[in-house]
Amino acid sequence: MQVTNVELDLAQTHKVLRAYAKVTFDDVFVVHGIRLIEKEGILIACMPNRKRWLDCTECRVAVAILDDYCGRCGNRQPPIIARMEQLRYELGCAAGDDHVRPFLDVCHPITRSFREAIESAVVTAYWSARDGPTQTAVAGHDARGTPAIAGQIRPPSCEEAGPAGA
Numbered sequence: 001m002q003v004t005n006v007e008l009d010l011a012q013t014h015k016v017l018r019a020y021a022k023v024t025f026d027d028v029f030v031v032h033g034i035r036l037i038e039k040e041g042i043l044i045a046c047m048p049n050r051k052r053w054l055d056c057t058e059c060r061v062a063v064a065i066l067d068d069y070c071g072r073c074g075n076r077q078p079p080i081i082a083r084m085e086q087l088r089y090e091l092g093c094a095a096g097d098d099h100v101r102p103f104l105d106v107c108h109p110i111t112r113s114f115r116e117a118i119e120s121a122v123v124t125a126y127w128s129a130r131d132g133p134t135q136t137a138v139a140g141h142d143a144r145g146t147p148a149i150a151g152q153i154r155p156p157s158c159e160e161a162g163p164a165g166a
């Protein structure tokens with residue numbers, strides 16, 4: 001499977017988010033909502049994700065894990081640590097399991113090499129869109145948009161960057 005097209009919406013003012021990407025695979029499948037973020041000088045492509053939810057402790061309506069208050073009744077929710085433990089319990093995970101995050105990837109590559117292929121295509125498109133195809137090296141990246149730090153390992157997902165559209 002190959003990346004055959006990348007379309008970007010550049011984020012002009014956000015301090016972490018650089019762009020939203022729409023990536024086409026083999027000219028037959030499109031993934032929207034890939035976010036390109038910059039963290040410590042490295043551009044990272046984050047897969048689309050969605051919030052996880054728990055029931056409000058008062059009215060039982062669903063409240064996003066990271067929201068402190070219920071949008072329906074206004075009840076303050078338990079501390080985030082307690083909510084994450086409740087989520088782990090509901091998912092049948094061990095207490096303290098740090099694989100459970102407040103966000104869930106909607107789709108993601110299985111292999112590191114394909115993650116890198118997607119990321120490379122998005123980063124290249126970003127530099128091309130932002131500075132033009134003849135742009136030279138920028139801090140942290142070479143002229144083709146490849147991170148200059150060889151062997152940099154990226155996290156499997158980017159929940160710390162926050163949810164799409166939040």
Ligand SMILES: [Zn+2]
Nearest residue numbers: 056059070073
């Ligand atoms: Zn409520």
